[in-house]
Amino acid sequence: MTRRNAVDSSSYANLDEVVTTHLSLALRIDVAARRLCDDSTATLTLSARVPGVTTATLDTRGLDIVGVTDADGRELAYTASAVVGKLGGTLTVTMPPAFAAAAGAAATVTVRYTTDGLGGEGGAGGACGWLTAAQTASGAHPFVFTQCEAIHARSIFPCQDSPSVKATYDATLTVRAPLVAVASALAVGDPEAVAGPGGGDWVRYTFDQPVPVPAYLVAFAAGELVSRDLSPRCRVWAQPSVIEAAAHEFAEVDTLLATAERIAGPYVWQRYDLLTLPGSFPYGGMENPCLTFVTPTLLAGDRSLVSVVAHEIAHSWSGNLVTSASWPYFWLNEGWTVFLERRILHELHGAGVAGLSTYGGRQALRDYVSSVGVDHAYTALEPVLAPDTDPDDAFSVVPYERGYNFLLHLRSLLTPGDDPAPFDAFLRYYFGRYARQSITSDDLRAALSDFFPDAAGTLAAVDWAGWLKAPGGLPTAVPVDESLLHQAHALARTWAATAEAGGEGAAAVTAAVATTDAEGLATWPAAQRCAFLQHLGALTAASGGGDAAAATLLSPAAVAALDGVAHFNNSKNSEVLHLWLRLALPARYEPAVASAKAFVTSQGRMKFVRPLYRLLASVYPAGGMARALFEEHRDRLHSIAAKMIEKDFADQSAVGAVA
Ligand SMILES: [Zn+2]
CATH class of the missing domain: 1.10.390.10 (Neutral Protease Domain 2)
Incomplete structure (x- = not known):
């Protein structure tokens, strides 16, 4: 593949010659049929960077182009190439003659198209995550969300899919009632009932994003959604059965936002809303402007994971407002x-x-x-x-x-x-x-x-x-405050010592319990409890064997005593529970098995489900228990997550066969 521009090797668009200044999307989303219908359009306002430009080349992947017209509805000639390289295809439009007159000449191009948003055959994937009703909390309605970063925007609309190009955008999203549509932009007016194919009650939602954004920050979702206001500028969206928990968890999000503003300057996006996705959302979060997408595994019940939202809020300045050029x-x-x-x-x-x-x-x-x-x-x-x-x-x-x-x-x-x-x-x-x-x-x-x-x-x-430019580790590391870390590591060493105590094991465990009580571990910040569990895991991982993480030097009695004093096995904090299970499963602490099964079947975030399925399979290989559990619940997982877990099982049995 020869390079199409001097700006960004990830885009096939003629970025040196043309720039997008505004994008207008009109999408009809048939969530049940998993399609953007064939009356969907993307209208791009394009500007010539240099004189003499006769064509505009846009990135595409898996889009079926129906037609291209100018601002007056006249047909424009175009060439659609489904695949020009590994990163997708192109749509090259012959521009109206006036576009070539001078640098700065502008024209609008409307592309009508249809797609399943999955990126086409054998490609690098697409932006759309289509969930069946079974993959949602109520089980009543299908759901869709998009994830465009890094280069998936081209799979849901033709665009200059490069972070070097930033444009304002507006959108209408038409879905079948009672589904509700949301987007990474400001909502405009009330939803309107409109006619549509196949009957049914179609409803159109309108959005506007007045701050220029790269294509990868265009995002939408549609499903059974309700909202709660958290403050005059913050709101949370979720499925009805989750909304109370989400509103409680994120109640203090405006405090985070105000703190960020004091450090980084004014918040320009007007609203900061959160969309809590169904449990099968395979990622942690995505900083879509005006509307951060988050996993429901942040709903710890005690606001102990809200700091994760600090990362997405921070993107309101770095990434979303000031963006890397490629x-x-x-x-x-x-x-x-x-x-x-x-x-x-x-x-x-x-x-x-x-x-x-x-x-x-x-x-x-x-x-x-x-x-x-x-x-x-x-x-x-x-x-x-x-x-x-x-x-x-x-x-x-x-x-x-x-x-x-x-x-x-x-x-x-x-x-x-x-x-x-x-x-x-x-x-x-x-x-x-x-x-x-x-x-x-x-x-x-x-x-x-x-x-x-x-x-x-x-x-x-x-x-x-x-x-x-140079590869390798850190050239230098500035010292930071490690007081909480040292406290966590010292306690981890106390517990690790129980594994080496031999015949004195029971006495060592009793002493460790007393120390844990005295240190007040139960009241530590979640991050400190995680540091404790992580360090204890590292200190007690048994070396040798096929899978080091699947064996521990800790005794089941020590793990039971630790749970007795810290109640990790019932933690609602997903980060704490995850690290605990990685310690307790190898120790064959029986209550951890039920806890792990409940955890991997109640959500589908890859960070948690992949290592835990692997661990269940290697610690409890008998009867293919982990595999059977996965098969029983796979229709609740996102297709990407199911594919990765499938691959993990295959890799594991390959290693097992060699060993
Ligand atoms: Zn980030």
């Missing part, structure tokens, strides 16, 4: 978002909780680098993507954690000392300077030089190439 600069989205997320945690919960998060991130980064090798190109902050590489394949913890640590390093050089607040002034300057733009690492460097005019020598001494 995917190799993705670290500017995620590194800054983790930075702002931990600043919010610091403000609301203290330096110790923020430090736990930093420690966990560094651990995850070390694990990733050692798993792929220190020379792997994707360990660099700005990975070089070969033509036709799906950016999703290059993404990992690197842009998040290496990115965060680089920014923390810059902060420590430019505003030394423990107080993070002085550097916040730079954040406000940076987000203001580049608002509504797409930028590269050079733009960050320019902003730092301008904001810190006396620090030219300091900035020149920074190892920019080492941080940005």
Whole structure:
């Protein structure tokens, strides 16, 4: 595949010649039939970047084009190529003659099309997650949500699918009542009843996004949805049976938002709403503007996971307002978002909780680098993507954690000392300077030089190439507050010692229970309880054998005693429960089996279900119990999750056969 433009190797559009300034979607979504109907249209307002442009090439994947017209409804000639490379196809439209007259000439192009939003045959997948009624909470109605990041927008509308292009957008979404449609934009007016094919009560919802966004931030969902207001600018959407729990869990979200504003500057999106998706949503969350999509596994009942929302809120500045110009600069989205997320945690919960998060991130980064090798190109902050590489394949913890640590390093050089607040002034300057733009690492460097005019020598001494271009682990790690971490690790060592106590085991367990009580583990922040469980798991993992994680040195009696004092097995906090089960299942603590079965069948977030199914299969291989459980409940899982678990089982039996 030859490169189609000099801007973004992930797009086949002629980005050098044409830019989209506005997008208008009119989609009829038949959720039961899993289709955008063939009267759906995308109208793009295009502007010529240079004189003499005669065609506009748009990205597509799995779209069936019905026709293309100009602003007056006249047919425009076009060529639709379903597949021009691994990343999809193109739609090349012959523009009206006036478009070639001069740079800045504008024209609108309306594309009528239909699609299942799944990306077509054998491709890299699509944006639409179609759920059957059985995959929802009530079981009464089907559901659909989209996930366009990184390059899936092209599977639901023709577009310049590059983060370098940002456009305002409006949309009408027409669905069959009683389904409700929501989008990553502001709702306009009340829904209207409209006529439609096949009878039924079609209802049209209208939206407007006045802030320019890249195509990957266009998002919608439709299903059995109700909402509750949380504050004048925040609302939560969920299925009826979940709405009370969601409204309780996210009641304080405006406090997070206000804290973020104090650090990063004004919130420009007017509304911050949350959409709690059905349990089969395979991901944690997605920062769709005006409407963050989240997994219901955040509903802990005690607001202990609301800090996860801090990450999505932070994207309102980094990623959504100031966007990386192409995917190799993705670290500017995620590194800054983790930075702002931990600043919010610091403000609301203290330096110790923020430090736990930093420690966990560094651990995850070390694990990733050692798993792929220190020379792997994707360990660099700005990975070089070969033509036709799906950016999703290059993404990992690197842009998040290496990115965060680089920014923390810059902060420590430019505003030394423990107080993070002085550097916040730079954040406000940076987000203001580049608002509504797409930028590269050079733009960050320019902003730092301008904001810190006396620090030219300091900035020149920074190892920019080492941080940005070189593969490997962290060049340096700025010290952070590890007080809560050390407390958690010390307690984990006490419990790990019970495994080495031999004949004195019972006495060691009794002592560990007393220490746990005295330390007040039950009242620790969830992140600290997680750090305890994670460290205890690492200290007691039995080495050797086929699957190290499937064996532990902890005795069932010790695990039972730990549960007796900490009640982990009944935790409603999904992160705590997940780490607990990874410790308790290998110890063959029987109550953990029922708990694990209930957990993997009540939600479908891949972060949790994949490792737990693997663990159930390796610890309890008898009778293919895990496999049978999966088969019994697979119709409640998202197709991506079911496919990945299927693959995990296959990999596991292949390893078993070799061993
Ligand atoms: Zn993020």
